[in-house]
Amino acid sequence: MSRLRSELERLFFLPGATASTHDAPGESPLKAEGRVRALVCELTGPSAWSMLQRLWMGVQTELGWPAPAIAVNGIDACQLWMPLSQPVLADQAHRMLQSLCAGHLADVPAHRLRLWPASEAQGHAMPPLVPAVCAPGDVWSAFVAPDLAPVFEDTPWLDVPPNLDGQAELLARISPLSQGDWQRAWAALRDGDAAERAPAMAPVDGAEAPARRRATETSEPAQLGHHEDPRAFLLAVMNADTVSLALRIEAAKALLHAPSVSS
Secondary structure, eight states: OOHHHHHHHHHTOOTTOOHHHHHSTTOOTTEETTEEEEEEEEEESTTHHHHHHHHHHHHHHTTOOOOOEEEEOSSSEEEEEEEEEEEEEHHHHHHHHHHHHHHHOTTSOGGGEEEESOOGGGTTOOOOOSSEEETTTTEEEEEEOTTTGGGGSSSOSBSSOOOHHHHHHHHHTOOOBOHHHHHHHHHHHHHHHHHHHSOOOOOOHHHHHHHHHHHHHHHGGGGGOOOSSHHHHHHHHHHOTTSOHHHHHHHHHHHHHSOOOOO
16 A cells, blocks of 8 residues: 555545545545545635635634645645544534634635535535546646645646655644544534524523512512401411412511401
C-alpha cells in the first residue's frame, strides 16, 4: 500500500474500506450504511479561499478542532476536508456542516456551497477522492498547504499530477476530530436547535409560585359565599380546603380572640 493511500484510509475511510473497495465501481470508502468519517465543504467561484478560510480558522479557534485539510477540486472550487476519528450518521454530519456554514459563511450565496455528505434527498453522496485527474483538460485535484491555498484561489486545479509523496506528507500533518469533541459539538448544536424551536418560556415553578399564591390568597375568600355574621365567615374560611393554610390559620386565630355571642 502506498503512503498516500495509507493516509487517506487513516483520515477518511470507513472501517473495513480498502483499496479494492475504492476501486469497485459505484462504491465509496467514505460512506457506508448511512455513516461517514469525513465532512467536506466546497466553495465555488471567485475569492473562494478568502471566504472559505473563515471556516478553516473558525473551527480551530472557536471549537478547538484540528486544522482541516485544504484541497482544490480540479474544476471550480476550494475544499475543506474534516476527518472524524469515528463514523457518524450522515444526517448529523450534513446538519453540522450546515450549522458551521451558517456561522462562518452566512454571506455566501447558497448556490456556491456544496456540502458532503449531501442531504438525504441526494443520497448522502460523498465527493470524489483527492487527488485525482479531472477531465476535461487533464488537470488535477490535490491537497494544498495553507500558505499555498491563495495561489489556487481563482484557478483551483493543478496543471500537472501532484507529487504523491508530497500529498501524503500534507495529510500526515492532519489529525481527525476526536469522538469526544464531536459529541460536544453535536450536543451544543442539538441544544441550540431545541432553544430555537421552544415557545416562549413560562415562569419556572419557583418564580411562578409566589404570584400564584398571591392570586389564590386574594381570590379564594371571595369564593366562600356571602356571610353577614363575621364568625360564620371566619369558620367558613377555617374549614375551607380550597383556602391556603396561612389564611385558615389566621381565621382560627381571629376566632380565638373574637368575643362570644350570647344566645
